[in-house]
Amino acid sequence: MKPAPFEYLRAATLEEAVAALSASDGAAKLVAGGQSLIPMLNFRLVDAPLFVDINGIQGLSGITENENGGLRIGALTRHFELETSHLVRDHYPVINEAMKYVAHLAIRNRGTIGGSLSHADPAAELPAISVLLDAEIIAIGQEGERRIAAGDFFEAPLTTSLRATEIVTAVELPGLPIGTGWGFEEFSQRRGDYAVAGVAATMTKDDGDLTDVRIAVFGAHGTPLRAHRAEQAMRERGITAAAEALRLEIDPSDDLRGSADYRRHLAGVLCKRALDAATERAA
């Protein structure tokens, strides 16, 4: 299990990285944390003539507050920083919770948010968080910078709307209203494994009425999914109806981790639990 030969470029700037991707006609691949890519290299499931390493590019890492009350998270920000960041904890405790489910410390030390989104594993936490929080994914390519709504970013398992020559540089998250409640539920048979299913939810209350209900599901659909019908059911008819709506809204597949039927069942269970927690926390 050793990688096939490849050329390697440690890019110093985004321009250099984009130019290298463009020059290869999209055959070159990016490497950031490498925690999903390098296993595939070792299994020789991924092959490319050139790997462009962006770890050395300055300014791609870090978490800052943005003008719309949210956060801007640089693409090279490691999972461990998300897990422990006070800014993240203050703005999005749901991310903080989600990070506890992301693999293990050694992976979180190395893995990046940009890599996780670009890899687009439908069972991963951060892609689901990005659709939950209406993130904008900022990418740079030959034609310059582009902002892609998370809802438009994930197209299929391991497939995004990113062009082969584009690089995710940051994620912008809009601020959440004060008093937003949240819930995050994930099930895997072994600690740290990819989710068999998971559900994240946020909501706010206005005079007891629910506003801004958001539900995102992962592991139980071909992409991370904002479950709009479940959200509507939640607003109109409550938690049980939302969980039932979610079961109908997703299209899970069979694999070794679980059958489609079990995943559908599980998504409903986790939806109920996430909404319970979010309702409890919403002010």
Place this chain on the structure above:
Amino acid sequence: MTEKVSISITVNGTQHCVEVEPRLLLADFIRENLDLTGTHVGCEHGICGACTILINGDSVRSCLTLAVQADGAEIETVESLGDAEELGPLQQAFRDHHALQCGFCTPGMLMTATDMLRKYPLESDDDIRDGLSGNICRCTGYQHIVAAVRAARDERDRG
């Protein structure tokens, strides 16, 4: 054959300036090029944790890192914790609690535990087990490893 790349890596305090193939895994670089065979290779896909080392103080899977990516980095391996004639405190805790049997997962366990003990309070056994969950041990059933890390935590908390 692809172009070799020059890198400079400091391992356990010694700097190495070498040329390597880009595809060379850091685990293989450490074991084959530097003869530091304490770092073990158990799965080469990031699940077992046997190859865990520290890069700039953070625990990392050396099978999921290319040697070229560690250019300029400071690396610590199990050999940095103490030697057979004078074990370091964490190694000694493992010995005192019989936290190893075959010893193959042990270097990765030790490096993971080193990072955990620096980063997390590890208040409960559940926290310790959670922290160790990325390192597979097939011999011990983990119980004595948990006990060893618990003892190391107590030692840490005593200052």
Place this chain on the structure above:
Amino acid sequence: MSPPDDVNLTRPQFVGAKVARREDPRLLSGAGSYVADIKRHGMLHMAFRRSDHAHAAISAIDIEQARTLKGVIAVYTGEDIAALVNPYQATSRMKNYQATFIPPLAVGKVRYVGEAVVAVVAESRYVAEDALALIDINYEPLKVLVDPEESLKPGAPKLHDDLESNILAEREFARGEVDQAFGDAAATVGGKFHFTRTTPVTIEARAAIAEYDKGAQSLTLHCTTQIPGILRDKLSEIFDLPGSRIRVIAPDVGGGFGGKTSLYSEEIVACAVSRALSKPIKWVSDRMEDLMTTGHAFDEIVYADIAVADDGAILGLRANVIGDVGAYSIYPWTATIEPVQVVSFMPGPYRIQNYSARVRSVATNKTLTGAYRGVGRPISVFVMDRLLDMAARKIGMDPVEIRRRNLVNDDEFPYKAASGLVWDKSAFQACLREAAAGIDYDDLRRDQEIARSQGRWVGIGVASYAELTGVGSRIAVAPGMPINTGTETCNVAIDSTGAVTASFGIASQGQGMETTLAQVVAQELGVKVEDVNIILGDTSAVSHGTGTYASRGAVFGGGAGTLAAKAVREKIVRVAGHLLEAAEEDIETGDGNVWVKGTDRAMAVRDLARALYSDMGRVPKEMRDEIDNLEATKVYDPFYGTTTAATHICRIEIDPETYEVDIDKYIVVEDCGQVINPMIADGQAHGGVAQGIGVALMEEVIHDDSGQVLTASLVDYLVPSAVEVPSIDVVHVEAELPDTIGGFRGLGEGGTIGAPACVSNAISDALSPLGIEIMEIPATPERIFRLIDAVAP
């Protein structure tokens, strides 16, 4: 010479003491020497192109591109290797057994996915893998047999043309009046049980370095094996070399669990290629290879039922076992070892006299199954103890109570089980009693009632078992096998510097035998533990030895070590009697010294050795003619072996929505005789239970209909982490010691034997209000979901 202090103290008791392991300093500091760590001058690296078909004829192999790749030294096909080795197979004297030849590289046909087809030798593993990708193999697919119940049918396509059928072994027997027992029963229960296929997953995968020395015409194989002696003996035949010119060394080995107790193709190919090229050849299995080729475990379908009286007494038992043994009959254990052991041990520690059984070992297009921790007995205990719980439920009896009523009682030993096995006295009843007391069983049942009333799914599981350990020459480990598994050898030698070396034919894969055997030898000899050097896993150390398997290390190693140390001590005493001018019966040894009891006349053993070997004239010639060295070689044969018994009890809770199983309490109470080192004994139980929990809850090798292995990575083959394994209480009951030397019983496998049944019983107990019984494991959330879905209103 001044007398040592404390010479009049009694000899220290090393056996039974918590002695820190001597292996630890090197293993903790990265200074161990595993096979993959070893480098040799001019060493080349080997990799294998493996079959991606489960069953196919090989019509063409094109290796030209691979051969000419820069850095590639040689490429070998099955025919090339066949010309370099003598063919071999695992024979057996058992009736109705068919052996298969096992080609080191496939010749003409492939029979499972992962079977080695072409070997590439290159300057690095990286280049060797590059070359693998350049090999072109044409296959003509044949019908794939993945279901053993299809494979055993008359008319099924045969895996091996020269055999009569795919049934590699078959045995039937009946004792007592089984049908009448079922007719008389107050209740009968039974069904189809499925114990799926698992794989050992040692964290160190298999590896080998073969070095052929052309000058000496000798072969050295460093290998991750548990059975260096068996390998040496077979390689002698395969390569027509005398054993004196073959040395097999198992250095530090990273876990075995039975997976490293077989002779593997890669080892033979490495030796053949090293001999052909006169170069050291290194092969290190990657994890994908390991999951596809290391001997798989278990994989049985069992149709079984049991008849009980209304007082819970077991009246009769019937079992029909179909073992899926994969494509070949593995060397040396044969295709019989796993399935036959299932029926041999099915009656377990219970009084059952009416028993009939049939067992068939059936070839399929899958990886060979071999020995894995527990061998057969995890299945027999799973089936038997599941049946007991099902019966108890039917007659309204508590699971502990039904076991108490059926376990062999203390006054009934030796007890001949219906399958013919004989149990020597072991604490069957005491283990059950102490386990129930230790886990507060009655309180758990009360708590369970409360939990149930709150809608929680809490279950309590019990499993009792007995195993034969340290089995001597009375019974071969696998039926009819032509290898002597009944003896082991130890040489104890004190050299002219006074240093003590004890050499064994067994090997260590993490069991701490450098420590426990030093404890045993030091105690017998009267020296310090740290002064005894232990040599293991090296065929040059003793003339005959087989290795470490079948829970035999402590019994055989401890026994042979004791005998050899005792013989050397007798020599010490003779020489000391002369040197200290005392009668031999007045001489005592201890702590590295010899002294005359009740006096201050003493000397160090080291000085005694110098006196004998080096100080000319100190010991008269007449005495040296009789005692010319301080050395002895002894062989130990425990003949019948001994019975290790245990009861496991656990409590689990199932999430009634996600169906996740959480094990919250676990106790093991075992009678393993004299404990040599309690810390190590506990560690063996912990590790064994953890593997058994894996088997019960998550581990499963899965093939699709075309025979592809879907679990070829540790992402898909789930091994438990620290989170899924609970804290385990281990209690060693102090019972009457067995007749083995030192009173040792084996304990390496026990945890894995009891845990699958114990956990399955607990899950079934939790689900009993729904009428669900666990008949197939692992009991994954997915399987529990389907069981619940099937009974849902």
